[in-house]
Amino acid sequence: MPAPxxxxxxxxxxxxxxxxxxxxAAGIVYYANYLRFLERARTEWLRSLGFEQSQLARxxxxxxxxxxxxxxxxxxxxxxxxxxxxxxxxxxxxxxxTFLQRIERDGATVFAxxxxxxxxxxxxxxxxxxxxxxxxxxxxxxxx
Amino acid sequence: MPAPxxxxxxxxxxxxxxxxxxxxAAGIVYYANYLRFLERARTEWLRSLGFEQSQLARxxxxxxxxxxxxxxxxxxxxxxxxxxxxxxxxxxxxxxxTFLQRIERDGATVFAxxxxxxxxxxxxxxxxxxxxxxxxxxxxxxxx
Amino acid sequence: MPAPxxxxxxxxxxxxxxxxxxxxAAGIVYYANYLRFLERARTEWLRSLGFEQSQLARxxxxxxxxxxxxxxxxxxxxxxxxxxxxxxxxxxxxxxxTFLQRIERDGATVFAxxxxxxxxxxxxxxxxxxxxxxxxxxxxxxxx
Amino acid sequence: MPAPxxxxxxxxxxxxxxxxxxxxAAGIVYYANYLRFLERARTEWLRSLGFEQSQLARxxxxxxxxxxxxxxxxxxxxxxxxxxxxxxxxxxxxxxxTFLQRIERDGATVFAxxxxxxxxxxxxxxxxxxxxxxxxxxxxxxxx
Numbered sequence: 159m160p161a162p163x164x165x166x167x168x169x170x171x172x173x174x175x176x177x178x179x180x181x182x183a184a185g186i187v188y189y190a191n192y193l194r195f196l197e198r199a200r201t202e203w204l205r206s207l208g209f210e211q212s213q214l215a216r217x218x219x220x221x222x223x224x225x226x227x228x229x230x231x232x233x234x235x236x237x238x239x240x241x242x243x244x245x246x247x248x249x250x251x252x253x254x255x256t257f258l259q260r261i262e263r264d265g266a267t268v269f270a271x272x273x274x275x276x277x278x279x280x281x282x283x284x285x286x287x288x289x290x291x292x293x294x295x296x297x298x299x300x301x302x
Numbered sequence: 303m304p305a306p307x308x309x310x311x312x313x314x315x316x317x318x319x320x321x322x323x324x325x326x327a328a329g330i331v332y333y334a335n336y337l338r339f340l341e342r343a344r345t346e347w348l349r350s351l352g353f354e355q356s357q358l359a360r361x362x363x364x365x366x367x368x369x370x371x372x373x374x375x376x377x378x379x380x381x382x383x384x385x386x387x388x389x390x391x392x393x394x395x396x397x398x399x400t401f402l403q404r405i406e407r408d409g410a411t412v413f414a415x416x417x418x419x420x421x422x423x424x425x426x427x428x429x430x431x432x433x434x435x436x437x438x439x440x441x442x443x444x445x446x
Numbered sequence: 447m448p449a450p451x452x453x454x455x456x457x458x459x460x461x462x463x464x465x466x467x468x469x470x471a472a473g474i475v476y477y478a479n480y481l482r483f484l485e486r487a488r489t490e491w492l493r494s495l496g497f498e499q500s501q502l503a504r505x506x507x508x509x510x511x512x513x514x515x516x517x518x519x520x521x522x523x524x525x526x527x528x529x530x531x532x533x534x535x536x537x538x539x540x541x542x543x544t545f546l547q548r549i550e551r552d553g554a555t556v557f558a559x560x561x562x563x564x565x566x567x568x569x570x571x572x573x574x575x576x577x578x579x580x581x582x583x584x585x586x587x588x589x590x
Numbered sequence: 591m592p593a594p595x596x597x598x599x600x601x602x603x604x605x606x607x608x609x610x611x612x613x614x615a616a617g618i619v620y621y622a623n624y625l626r627f628l629e630r631a632r633t634e635w636l637r638s639l640g641f642e643q644s645q646l647a648r649x650x651x652x653x654x655x656x657x658x659x660x661x662x663x664x665x666x667x668x669x670x671x672x673x674x675x676x677x678x679x680x681x682x683x684x685x686x687x688t689f690l691q692r693i694e695r696d697g698a699t700v701f702a703x704x705x706x707x708x709x710x711x712x713x714x715x716x717x718x719x720x721x722x723x724x725x726x727x728x729x730x731x732x733x734x
Contacts, residue, residue: 177489178499179482179620183356183613183669184424189368190337190611194467197333201465205526211466212327212526224333228372234427237615238493238500280328283378321633322643323478323626325471327525332467338611345609349670355610356670381471382637382644471644472712477656478625485621500615512621516660522715568616571666 168299170203172243174261176235186234192269193227196259199243200275207295215280218289222275225254229271239263250296253277253285312443314347316387318405320379330378336413337371340403343387344419351439359424362433366419369398373415383407394440397421397429456587458491460531462549464523474522480557481515484547487531488563495583503568506577510563513542517559527551538584541565541573600731602635604675606693608667618666624701625659628691631675632707639727647712650721654707657686661703671695682728685709685717 174195182188200222201211214220235241242262249256254276261269279286288296318339326332344366345355358364379385386406393400398420405413423430432440462483470476488510489499502508523529530550537544542564549557567574576584606627614620632654633643646652667673674694681688686708693701711718720728 175486177482177486178614178616179485179622181615182610183615183617184359184365184367184610185615185617188611189341190334193334193337194465197467198463198465202463210526212524215328221328223328223378224375226372226374228370230370231368234367236500238498319630319634321626321630322470322472323476323629326466327469327471327473328466329471329473334467338609341611342607342609346607354670356668380644382642472647472653472655477629478622481622481625503616509616511616511666512663514660514662516658518658519656522655 168246170199170206170245172199172202172245174198174241174243176237176239176241178237181237186236189231192229192231192235192261192271195241195243195261196245196257196271196273199245199259200257200273203245204292207292207299209292209295214289219280220277220286220289221280223278225274225276227271227273229269231269233263233266233268235261235263235268241268247296247300248272250288250293250300253287255288255296312390314343314350314389316343316346316389318342318385318387320381320383320385322381325381330380333375336373336375336379336405336415339385339387339405340389340401340415340417343389343403344401344417347389348436351436351443353436353439358433363424364421364430364433365424367422369418369420371415371417373413375413377407377410377412379405379407379412385412391440391444392416394432394437394444397431399432399440456534458487458494458533460487460490460533462486462529462531464525464527464529466525469525474524477519480517480519480523480549480559483529483531483549484533484545484559484561487533487547488545488561491533492580495580495587497580497583502577507568508565508574508577509568511566513562513564515559515561517557519557521551521554521556523549523551523556529556535584535588536560538576538581538588541575543576543584600678602631602638602677604631604634604677606630606673606675608669608671608673610669613669618668621663624661624663624667624693624703627673627675627693628677628689628703628705631677631691632689632705635677636724639724639731641724641727646721651712652709652718652721653712655710657706657708659703659705661701663701665695665698665700667693667695667700673700679728679732680704682720682725682732685719687720687728 180187180191245259248258257273259271260267276285277288324331324335388404390402392402401417403415404411420429421432468475468479533547536546545561547559564573565576612619612623677691680690689705691703708717709720
């Protein structure tokens with residue numbers, strides 16, 4: 159009897175500190191800067207799986223480029239706060255993947271986004287298949 | 303016989319130059335920085351109507367804060383390019399408004415976003431009605 | 447016979463990862479962004495001594511503002527590199543202090559700066575004495 | 591009788607508007623961001639002389655990289671202010687040049703810096719002679 163399929167949702171957590179550089183004159187994190195936090199989290203997740211983007215550019219000529227995003231600003235983050243970026247993969251296609259990323263402070267959601275990222279051939283700026291070794295690591299994460 | 307209603311869509315255009323500060327190691331504009339261009343355009347539009355945000359903060363204790371956004375990355379913008387941010391108002395509510403903003407290069411869409419902005423009381427960080435004089439200027443724009 | 451005076455120079459080390467947001471189209475860290483790394487290091491040093499800038503603003507109405515800096519760019523840092531910001535205090539006056547800050551990669555200096563910071567009364571934007579408890583902690587560090 | 595040598599100092603002026611993205615939670619322009627304003631001014635000056643950096647990278651394989659700078663922060667600039675970046679060339683060498691750059695608000699100096707920039711071969715990241723056509727345009731500016 160086969161084991162029931164378990165949809166394990168792998169989640170990656172990255173703490174981020176808010177510095178002056180992240181804030182603006184309204185006293186809160188500038189709205190574009192949450193996207194920097196998200197990108198750090200995606201990069202560190204990939205790194206934790208054994209892949210570095212500068213290395214992928216050299217070895218495979220590829221990069222991951224954001225294609226679309228939808229984001230909600232729930233609360234304002236402020237100087238000196240420690241936030242946590244919580245990332246998971248929502249969908250994994252042949253040449254693109256979709257992340258769900260949420261920024262929390264003390265368990266409350268500050269910012270949440272769904273971000274579609276495409277694997278592109280840097281020289282031609284065209285979509286290309288995600289390298290097999292990365293796909294496998296991501297699929298293993300999803301427990302599929 | 304009443305005149306047919308004319309939905310005049312006021313549009314504000316702001317040229318933006320891409321500098322090194324806007325780009326990243328992939329040779330293109332960093333994905334979060336398009337949001338900076340959009341915010342410059344919203345600010346200049348408001349200024350062209352006679353309102354400055356620093357003045358509104360002092361006189362009315364208000365600020366405009368982004369509540370949500372949905373964005374599509376169509377093409378990659380690069381160093382030295384001149385882009386145009388084309389903004390229009392999609393919806394005008396009592397305490398919030400929604401912008402459609404598009405960034406073009408030579409007539410082609412590079413980036414497009416729908417951005418919902420709320421008027422907030424800065425001291426309490428709570429939504430508050432858009433000041434009447436701003437509402438009137440924005441409604442006049444929409445030809446309604 | 448008295449022990450020889452030992453000029454112990456307290457040094458604070460902060461690792462910093464280079465992300466896409468820090469780089470530019472020349473493929474290297476954008477020249478202004480080294481100053482962000484330095485500021486993170488000064489902030490974390492202060493925090494490690496028990497002081498948070500947002501708290502100092504609320505409790506004492508003060509902030510630390512950079513008055514002058516001199517910097518040398520020795521090497522170019524790149525995407526994915528881990529840098530170390532090494533900070534020490536060069537001079538401690540009544541209302542200002544001078545930091546020596548160096549950014550290293552694998553033991554080689556990438557960037558070095560001397561930065562003079564003043565303690566200011568935020569409301570009046572005027573220099574004011576560094577709070578006694580901070581002075582004492584900084585002086586203790588210097589072994590004086 | 592020869593005409594007296596006239597040390598005409600060519601000066602380039604660029605207006606810059608302060609947006610939310612430039613400010614921080616202290617309510618003023620973040621200290622690293624003045625360097626972004628300076629770089630925009632150097633770039634626009636070069637462009638006004640007929641040279642674009644992205645074009646120079648493609649045609650000559652060169653870029654201008656900052657080697658050192660010394661800066662003084664005189665006043666704090668704030669949201670919505672219009673600043674003027676006033677640039678002149680202090681020294682022009684074979685492979686490097688030094689700028690004096692000042693940021694003014696209503697005639698008062700907000701920020702001033704001396705910035706040494708080197709012409710580098712991008713592929714080798716080594717200093718290389720400033721292209722003759724650029725040298726000539728810069729020398730003509732200096733009235734030498």
